[in-house]
Amino acid sequence: MNRGENAGHFNKLYYSFSAAAGLLILGYAGCMMYMTGLTGRVIWLSILFICIFAVLCVLLIWGLRSKLAGIVDTLDEIIEGAIRGEERVTGYSETSISSLENKLIRYIDLSFAHEQKMEAEKNTIKQLISDISHQTKTPLSNITLYSQLLAEQAGFEGETQQWVEQISIQANKLDWLIQSLIKMSRLETGIITIHPSYSPVIGTITEAMSQAYKQAEQKGIDVTIDCASSIYAYHDQKWTGEALFNILDNAVKYSEPGSRIRISVATYELFVRVDIADSGMGIAECELTHIFKRFYRCQRTAGFEGVGIGLFLTREIISAQGGYIKVSSKLEQGATFSIFLLADS
Missing domain, CATH: 1.20.20 (F1FO ATP Synthase)
Incomplete structure (x- = not known):
């Protein structure tokens, strides 16, 4: 909460207190006039009481506001000074603010360590x-x-x-x-840093496909790419290409010879969507939430090579660029992996 929000919050409290005090004064004066009658002396005494009470309320509110503003400013100075490693604001006096400052400095020191x-x-x-x-x-x-x-x-x-x-x-x-x-x-561990840039998607797709093409050709799998050269996305070409290859490698591995894999790209306002659809064995609905976990392998893929790392790496790479991935599939009807890349930085 910044200073403006703090001031607005305190102003609401002041206005509520002022309204309650005003209602109390008017209620008291009205009751006095009703019980004693509208005599001149009662009216002047009521007016005098209202003025004195109003002045006291204003002084009280002004004092509280000044005190709270001073506390907020002191806390702000303490936090800024503690972050920059400057000397203490309150010294070593035995006050609540000094105790808070000491705890805050200890917390920052522990966080730094x-x-x-x-x-x-x-x-x-x-x-x-x-x-x-x-x-x-x-x-x-x-x-x-x-x-x-x-x-x-x-x-x-x-x-x-x-x-x-x-x-x-x-x-x-x-x-x-x-x-x-x-x-x-x-x-x-963050050792590898991904450097996304605004670059064409078709180049990344063809580079990934070139790595999986030999295996697809050996199985007679037809691969089609539907992507306009004018489509750009904010992504790291090298690492996104590796993520796409992991999906394509699975698509080729788990598809029957002579089947088809289709890669299509669509643009939206915020994202560029890359769909990789195959006609392989598919994924059971109960396993869709697990396939991106580290070392997870579907039960039906036990007879195929692999250790369950590819899809995990794919999700990590896409997430590191601000994108996301989802999958839809039915058994014996293939699977469609959809990668969403940022349309702009």
Whole structure:
């Protein structure tokens, strides 16, 4: 509540008190005149009483108002000084305001210490994530390289060849999982900062689609994009592209070969809506509120690859830009994911 709101609130109290005092004076004077008669002496005494009582009320109201205004100003100075770390306003006198000032300074000091602690923990986590990323990159790269070298060697047949291929596949899965966990941790701790800008949506969609196109082509899935080049939205192209890819990857993964995925974009006054509709297995209604949770996987997807990170990352990325995401689906009728991006900053 600012000073203007405080003044308005106190003025209402003053006006209410003044009205009550006025009614009391008029009621008292009326009763006196009614009981004693309208004699000149009674009238003059009543007028004198009204004037004296009115003056006392005005002085009382003015004194209370000045006192309250002084307290509010003192509290405002205390808060401003405590925030800037200036010397105390009331000194160390044993008054209620001095006690309040002391508690406020202690609270600000504790808040500052807590903020420093959080920043130190954030830096520690940042260093830990960097170490994990660095330490796992080389072993995984070596495993992938050696598996490729083994696959190129002559003489491997049957099960041996399959084992070599599985080593490469599982190494790639492990690398993807580690990178996803690192991204999730960086987003949650604020290490990764998203920088949205007013840019065309079609470029972000085509970039995301280029990453999922190979898998869609292998399954014979037809992908259509309906988006005008003139449509712009306030978003981070890199991270929004990754969010769109996570949805497209699921759409391709859970759709039958030869099916269709449609990407359409519509503009509203405040948002730009990107719909990704597939004709896959769909999502049960009871699971719609859970699919964006970390590590959650639908019961019907147990036989497919994945760990339940993609949609969680998607929601975090979109939310960090001021947008939101929702989904509508029915079993065996596909699902439609709708991403809403800010139309302007």
